[in-house]
Amino acid sequence: MAQGRDEIPPGTLYLLILKTLARYGELHGFEIANSIQQTTEDVLQVEEGSLYPALQRMLIKGWVVARWGTTAGNRRARYYQLTAAGRKQLAVEISQFERVMGAIARVIQTA
């Protein structure tokens, strides 16, 4: 059973992106995806078709702001940062995640 990558569990993508931005301050999309993949030791991989639409929805929601810039490798990239609303949302997402996962854990751990 080849330790294949799993999908991002629906409902956790915003959480992963928000937390990654909170950690690094400012990143562009590609870096966000790479960071998540590395931090999870290849367990989770965010696909481009999930990442970019999510970032745009997050812009609309006001959780992040973006600016166009240039990478170290001299390519154009869009850099994202959390807003105050984004930080607040991150706290909400973490709290919900822990609440729901704790509930499932209680079911799993019953004798």
Place this chain on the structure above:
Amino acid sequence: MAQGRDEIPPGTLYLLILKTLARYGELHGFEIANSIQQTTEDVLQVEEGSLYPALQRMLIKGWVVARWGTTAGNRRARYYQLTAAGRKQLAVEISQFERVMGAIARVIQTA
């Protein structure tokens, strides 16, 4: 913020049902739903439109077997039990769940 019930996170419904059956041996649909709700202290509630289709898919997959019977309250009900394949699947689901949740936890816990 009124501690509203959350949805069952996609991908965890089979796990919850399988584990609940493993715990009690034999239950009918209503009892499965009630047990999950109670064990999670009202955090999770399985809706009927999710539960019954899921049970039917699990029958087809061979994870459970069913018999029609009568409840203590003298109503007809369909009682489900795990098969060997169902117990095996439960182990797989738990392992996947822990793998993915552990990965997300690593992201959340970074400084």
Place this chain on the structure above:
DNA sequence: AGACTTACATAGTCTATCTATATAGACCAC
């Protein structure tokens, strides 16, 4: 020039749970 890589973006698909609705029988109250 051509191939490869980085980086962003969008349209459409797919999966899984939900909402809404329907059926049927048992029990209770009046």
Place this chain on the structure above:
DNA sequence: GTGGTCTATATAGATAGACTATGTAAGTCT
């Protein structure tokens, strides 16, 4: 005895969220 409520199962259709596939563009390397 019938109307209302509760238990219990079931199905159809809606919805949400991440995916696949595809496309663009620009930089580097040979």
